[in-house]
Amino acid sequence: MKRQVPGLAETARDSLPDIPDGVFLVRVDGAQFRWHSRKPFYVLRLSVLEPRTLAGQSIVSRLYCTQKAMWKLGWFLRDFLYDQELLAHEQVDEMALLGLRGIVKISHTVFNGISLVNLDGFAPASQWDELSAAPISSASCSNNAEAS
Numbered sequence: 001m002k003r004q005v006p007g008l009a010e011t012a013r014d015s016l017p018d019i020p021d022g023v024f025l026v027r028v029d030g031a032q033f034r035w036h037s038r039k040p041f042y043v044l045r046l047s048v049l050e051p052r053t054l055a056g057q058s059i060v061s062r063l064y065c066t067q068k069a070m071w072k073l074g075w076f077l078r079d080f081l082y083d084q085e086l087l088a089h090e091q092v093d094e095m096a097l098l099g100l101r102g103i104v105k106i107s108h109t110v111f112n113g114i115s116l117v118n119l120d121g122f123a124p125a126s127q128w129d130e131l132s133a134a135p136i137s138s139a140s141c142s143n144n145a146e147a148s
Contacts, residue, residue, distance in 0.1 A: 018054075018057055019048065019054060019057050019059055019106065019117075021106060021107045021108060022105070022106065023103060023104070023105045023131055023132065024046075024048050024049075024050065024051070024054070024059070024103065024104055024105075024106065025048070025049045025050035025101070025102075025103055025125060025128045025132070026046040026047060026048055026049060026059065026101065026102065026103070026104050027046065027047045027049055027099060027100070027101050028044060028045075028046060028080065028097045028098055028099065028100045028101075029045045029046065029047045029058070029098070030043070030044070030045035030098070031043070031044055031045070031094045031097040031098065032094060033065075033092075033094065034062075038066075039064050039065075039066055040064070040065045040066070041062040041063060041064045041065055042062065042063045042065065042073070042092070042094075043060065043061075043062055044059075044060070044061055044062070044063060044097075044119075045058055045059075045060050046058065046059040046060075046061075046104060047059075049101070050128060050132065051132070059104070059106060059117055060117065061106070061116075061117040061118070061119050062119075063076055063119060072119070073092075075122050076102075076119070076122050077092070079102050079103070079122040079123055079124050080097075080100040080101065080102035080122065080124075080125075081100060081101075081102070081124065081125075082096065082097065082100060083096050101125040102122055102123065102124060102125050103122060103123040103124070103125060103127060103128055103131055104119055104121070104122055105119075105120045105121035105122075106118060106119060106120060107120050
């Protein structure tokens with residue numbers, strides 16, 4: 001018996017890495033806190049704005065909220081121009097994250113057979129013209145792969 005399951009093809013397509021490693025101008029389309037006893041994290045869904053050839057594609061990744069990883073969450077919030085008053089009160093409002101824009105550098109890693117997207121760096125959206133023109137050397141890419 002065949003059963004029609006709307007959206008199934010889209011989920012299968014999303015499991016393939018359509019987005020290559022690189023630097024992208026993105027918008028935050030979703031953010032959700034996930035509690036885990038050892039490693040609480042935010043799941044971020046970012047929509048690519050630039051380069052135009054990948055516009056509309058989604059990047060889904062995690063930002064951990066452990067003491068050791070707090071610097072990275074702070075870097076993300078600062079460069080994506082998160083509300084300074086909320087930041088001063090040490091508050092993250094998921095709704096306030098929606099629509100924020102910035103630059104993200106990503107790479108892909110396979111860990112225990114699972115493909116993961118790493119958020120390697122952030123920058124303010126205002127730096128897109130400068131950063132999109134800079135070529136990424138193969139040496140820096142291979143160093144990132146070894147560090148992961």
